[in-house]
Amino acid sequence: MNKHFLAHLEQIESSIKNFLPLEANSEWKKFSFGNENIDSKHIFPLIETTRSLVDLGGKRWRPLLLVLCARACAKDKEKSQEAAYLLAPLVEFVHTASLIHDDIEDSSPVRRGKPAAYITYGIDTAINAGSWLYFEAPLCIEKLNCSIELKNRLYSNYLMELRRLHLGQAMDIAWHRDNTKVPSVQEYLKMVKGKTGTLASLAAKTGTLASNADEETVKKAGIIASEIGAGFQIIDDVINLTTGNPGKKRGDDIVEGKKSLPVLTFFEQNxxxxxxxxxxxxxxxxxxxxxIESPAVEKAITLMEQNSSIEIAKKKGIELIFNGGNSFIKLFGKDNEDAILIKELFISMIPKELMGAENKDA
Structure with missing residues (x-):
């Protein structure tokens, strides 16, 4: 991994653990709840449920994007970088909360190779802890040494992206509950830019805001990141139907009734x-x-392979990621080192086995 990424990730990890400590001390209690005398036994289920998933890892590419965007448009890189590190938990906590709720909504038994939070801690505790983390996430904004105007911009952006996240999830739930509903490819892209793209958009927009960028730059960065986020969701769709996602079984999207891009491409072509x-x-x-053990899972995958719909979806996902990387370079400048690193980050995240010869040297 690029040495620049490693240095940033070390600081990001420290910030995440600082805002979600294993033990709730009096200072943290006062900051989070306004009362340092709350009994820790009532706080523990919130921390344990959410921190257990955070500690299982994850790529942390969203907070890394946040930091790189802050640096890419900063007049004072060091100052903006420090602000970005403080804001890193914002996007990582939202991501974690969404995973806890996703697993309940999809009845997914496993997350990152371990039993899903609702299985380990119970549905009631998992719902409550995930919801709490959505509200806990923006507290890092209060730690910033900046104007009230900038804090208001950060809060406003956070709330907008969160609303869009849940709208995208509502679309996805409606489609996989109804086996007769086959959305168009364009409808799917709108959904995934909401469900998945908003987290990337939140990262990019928060990063540019950390450097007090103008509204046009913030808006453009969010749109580009949303496209890239959609690209990675498509790649995840493809992996689910080929090698299988880590910690999950190949084809579990079929069992859940997910209308992924390979599926919709198949319907459109037929x-x-x-x-x-x-x-x-x-x-x-x-x-x-x-x-998941049903022979219908492998039969469905075979049908899509024979129709090349999985391959077509893969190319679409890679195209969105590459185009997004180039768009960041165009936005921040072709000689901007951090913009170049953003593109490098995203290309490095595409599994090598999915990369065709035409993309490997791009």
């Missing part, structure tokens, strides 16, 4: 072949009833 679309739909219905 509009005039209702027999084929009906065959894939039946696979989804059967897999939903029988679970």
């Amino acid at each position: 509009k005039k072949n209702p027999q084929k679309t009906q065959e894939l739909s039946q696979c989804f219905i059967q897999a939903s009833k029988e679970g």
